[in-house]
Amino acid sequence: MQIPCFIANWKMYKTIAESADYLHSFEKELQPLPQDAWEAILAPPYTALATVSQILKQVPLPIRLAAQNLYFEEQGAYTGEISPRMLRELCQYVIIGHSERRGLFGETDREINKKIRAAAKEGLIPILCVGETAEERREGKTWRVIERQLSEALDLGNLSEVLIAYEPVWAIGTGMTPHPSEAEAVHFQICNYLSQGEKSARILYGGSANDKNIEGFMKEPHINGVLAGGASLSPEVFAKIIKLGSAAKISR
Ligand code: PEP
Numbered sequence: 278m279q280i281p282c283f284i285a286n287w288k289m290y291k292t293i294a295e296s297a298d299y300l301h302s303f304e305k306e307l308q309p310l311p312q313d314a315w316e317a318i319l320a321p322p323y324t325a326l327a328t329v330s331q332i333l334k335q336v337p338l339p340i341r342l343a344a345q346n347l348y349f350e351e352q353g354a355y356t357g358e359i360s361p362r363m364l365r366e367l368c369q370y371v372i373i374g375h376s377e378r379r380g381l382f383g384e385t386d387r388e389i390n391k392k393i394r395a396a397a398k399e400g401l402i403p404i405l406c407v408g409e410t411a412e413e414r415r416e417g418k419t420w421r422v423i424e425r426q427l428s429e430a431l432d433l434g435n436l437s438e439v440l441i442a443y444e445p446v447w448a449i450g451t452g453m454t455p456h457p458s459e460a461e462a463v464h465f466q467i468c469n470y471l472s473q474g475e476k477s478a479r480i481l482y483g484g485s486a487n488d489k490n491i492e493g494f495m496k497e498p499h500i501n502g503v504l505a506g507g508a509s510l511s512p513e514v515f516a517k518i519i520k521l522g523s524a525a526k527i528s529r
Pocket residue numbers: 286375444448449450451483484485486504505506507508
């Protein structure tokens with residue numbers, strides 16, 4: 278069985294001081310858990326990465342670090358951007374193609390492909406986000422959209438490891454979720470799609486996941502974890518998601 282993975286996407290929340298406070302409470306909540314049954318990945322804003330990375334070096338728990346984005350060039354005159362080489366010193370993972378980047382910042386599948394390749398070249402593990410909008414869902418285009426996002430993002434990428442987050446856009450930050458069985462059906466299709474290209478990946482669900490609905494999602498066979506936004510901002514709630522989610526996976 279793959280170890281379930283729980284990702285906290287803090288988006289544009291938390292100062293350096295708030296991030297450090299979070300870590301101290303989070304660590305305390307997680308100490309009593311069996312340490313081989315889960316992995317957590319925190320994705321703070323860029324400004325807090327160095328501090329969180331330093332704190333995590335002192336914490337004997339399976340907590341890794343991700344950036345929320347990167348730019349695909351190695352270095353150069355790209356004001357305001359951060360390269361994979363810079364991130365490599367701080368974190369192991371990077372979120373790529375989040376729907377907020379696609380929707381608010383106009384990121385295209387082609388750019389996402391470049392980012393995936395640049396991350397992998399530098400040894401960062403990409404967390405690729407895919408998912409359909411409400412309209413695409415209504416029109417019955419869910420799988421067509423996800424297949425396109427996967428094929429363009431992963432095109433010619435010689436990836437040794439990737440994580441996929443299936444995040445229906447209509448579920449992000451809305452309190453609405455698909456039924457776990459509906460999400461499972463998409464995860465199963467993603468899993469089949471990857472195996473045709475002789476790839477495999479942990480596939481996580483994202484979109485209004487919280488401590489109340491986590492067990493339903495984690496009982497599904499192809500859901501290997503969750504990516505949480507809002508519910509990950511509280512260390513107590515995110516720790517509860519990990520506790521209930523990893524226990525639900527073991528008891529399946
Ligand atoms: C996200 O940021 O990817 C996300 C899933 O957010 P939320 O959990 O708040 O819906």
